[in-house]
Amino acid sequence: MTDTNTIGVRLVSPLSAKLGFAEVIAGIAASAAAREREHRLPFEEIAQLKALGFGALRLPADAGGHGASLSELFVVARDVAAADSNIAHAFRNHLWQVEAALRQRDHPFHAHVLELTGKRKTVGLSFTETDVVAAGARPGKVLTRLEWDEIRQAYVGSGDKVYATGNLYNDAFIGVAVESRAGNTVQYVLERGPGVGNDDDWQGFGQRLTGSGTAKFRDVAVPAAHVYPTDPPRSDEAAPWGFxxxxxxxxxxxxxxxxxxxxxxxxxxxxxxxxxxxxxxxxxxxxxxxxxxxxxxxxxxxxxxxxxxxxxxxxxxxxxxxxxxxxxxxxxxxxxxxxxxxxxxxxxxxxxxxxxxxxxxxxxxxxxxxxxxxxxxxxxxxxxxxxxxxxxxxxxxxxxxxxxxxxxxx
CATH class of the missing domain: 1.20.140.10 (Butyryl-CoA Dehydrogenase, subunit A, domain 3)
Incomplete structure (x- = not known):
């Protein structure tokens, strides 16, 4: 029973309140219009959500997360979107990578993603892409080449990613590349550091604060320990709709x-x-x-x-x-x-x-x-x-x- 006859729409769900997100979500909502007017990128607000474990909702508590189900993740994400859809959208690529990693947590690449997530960090994408796709063609990824640098004792690579939603706010980036020593296609994890840049050049008339501009990677160094084999091929019985x-x-x-x-x-x-x-x-x-x-x-x-x-x-x-x-x-x-x-x-x-x-x-x-x-x-x-x-x-x-x-x- 409620103590009022008014059962109105509420910004924050009971689940978000239980998990400790209510105050931050309410603050994000209160300042959303001002951010829009001033084109103020939500670095502080996203940092607050990270610190509370929004990006780690799906991880078990003993791994730095909240142990939320997939459905519960969407409940909290919708609360964040109601407060400011830019911020919810900026987490999408990271949250998907967590889902992929949870299914393959024994693979060292995915284990690395989960480790970063448990530390309340978020990962973005560093696939090198072009925004020019031929009519009828499936959008593809131009694989970055990682060259081994003997002096730096690391792989070095460069490239741009357009429509890099959320990358302005991310702590690390993942991608697929061809590494020079054996010519193999590999996966890698690149933590933010020298050579990583982002341009806030997204020109959309909406979702202006998602950080969906161009991510630039210039002679970035990837330690050999952060270069991993690609995922094993899917079995013939696996459902092909993975996205x-x-x-x-x-x-x-x-x-x-x-x-x-x-x-x-x-x-x-x-x-x-x-x-x-x-x-x-x-x-x-x-x-x-x-x-x-x-x-x-x-x-x-x-x-x-x-x-x-x-x-x-x-x-x-x-x-x-x-x-x-x-x-x-x-x-x-x-x-x-x-x-x-x-x-x-x-x-x-x-x-x-x-x-x-x-x-x-x-x-x-x-x-x-x-x-x-x-x-x-x-x-x-x-x-x-x-x-x-x-x-x-x-x-x-x-x-x-x-x-x-x-x-x-x-």
């Missing part, structure tokens, strides 16, 4: 923004000082059409969260089925659930953000409140892996049983 986490995580971020819109809508209506002259009430909070619109925002935001929860639950079932006879079917189901959630949420969430402006009208269009960031952030996140191709696949599957692509970018 559903990426899409569910982004959709989960949008669900967090929808929650924030619902929270901001209450404050927008309460803060309006006057109603339209043709309204029916003296104050906007008593205006029937505005009360109805507030209710619509709340209901749609709740529906978006429920839709995201369905995809998260399917992903949890796929995780639970790993290396079992049911892995293929569970992973395929999770991939379809992720696609279905994206199609619905990418369509509804921008409309919810539109309604927030309708609710406040001219009183909320000032850049001071930065409320336009919600629509912009939703659209930029949604632009990852356009929903049009998801819609087509869902239709094709219903008609002919066509299976999803297996690449990370679907």
């Amino acid at each position: 559903t986490f990426h899409q569910v995580y982004l959709t989960n971020c949008i669900a967090g923004i929808a929650r924030r819109v619902a929270l901001d809508a209450v404050e927008v209506l309460r803060s309006r000082g006057r109603n339209f002259y043709h309204g029916e009430a003296a104050h906007p909070t008593d205006e029937p059409v505005l009360q109805a619109l507030l209710g619509r925002i709340r209901a749609y935001a709740a529906s978006v969260e429920a839709t995201a929860d369905r995809a998260v639950a399917a992903l949890q079932r796929a995780w639970d089925a790993h290396a079992s006879a049911g892995e293929y079917d569970a992973t395929l189901a999770a991939t379809f659930a992720a696609a279905e959630a994206k199609v619905v949420i990418d369509d509804l969430a921008p409309q919810i953000a539109n309604w927030l402006i309708d609710l406040g009208s001219g009183s909320v269009v000032s850049r001071v409140g930065a409320l336009d960031r919600h629509w912009r952030n939703i659209k930029v996140i949604a632009s990852h892996n356009p929903r049009l191709y998801k819609e087509r696949l869902l239709g094709q599957n219903a008609l002919s049983g066509k299976l999803p692509p297996t690449g990370a970018f679907f």
Whole structure:
């Protein structure tokens, strides 16, 4: 039982509060609009989350983590996204690497990633990429070459990574390369140091503070001890859809923004000082059409969260089925659930953000409140892996049983 008849939307979940994140998340939310206006990169806020173990949520307590389930990770990540979607998004690559490492923790490369994570550090990507991809081609990685340097007694390499989301804030970077001594393809872990640079040159109209600019690596030194063999090839029985986490995580971020819109809508209506002259009430909070619109925002935001929860639950079932006879079917189901959630949420969430402006009208269009960031952030996140191709696949599957692509970018 509650001591009030008002059961409103809450920024922070009971789980985040239990884990000790509530105060930091609330602080991030309170300062989000100012960061947006000032283009202030959230180094301090991300450092606070790292120190509390947000990046290590999935590790056992005795390894420096919180022992959270995959579903619980998404609960806390959505709270962070509701506070500031830039910050939640900046952790995505790291959190995925942790998931990959947990499945292969006996491999020395993945063990290294988990060790760094347990020390409350985060890892980013140093794959050398180009943003020019031929039509119809699968996006690929241009392998960095690591040359052995006798003087430095280390491998040395250079390269750039575009769209290096989160790299501004990361402590280490991973990649795949060809090493010069034997010509083998290897994996490596590079900790931040001389030669590592990041340009805040991301030009997106939303998600401006994710650190999604160009990461530059110039004659960086990688110790031989941090160069590892690549992962063993996947078995023929393994489910080929290994990157559903990426899409569910982004959709989960949008669900967090929808929650924030619902929270901001209450404050927008309460803060309006006057109603339209043709309204029916003296104050906007008593205006029937505005009360109805507030209710619509709340209901749609709740529906978006429920839709995201369905995809998260399917992903949890796929995780639970790993290396079992049911892995293929569970992973395929999770991939379809992720696609279905994206199609619905990418369509509804921008409309919810539109309604927030309708609710406040001219009183909320000032850049001071930065409320336009919600629509912009939703659209930029949604632009990852356009929903049009998801819609087509869902239709094709219903008609002919066509299976999803297996690449990370679907």
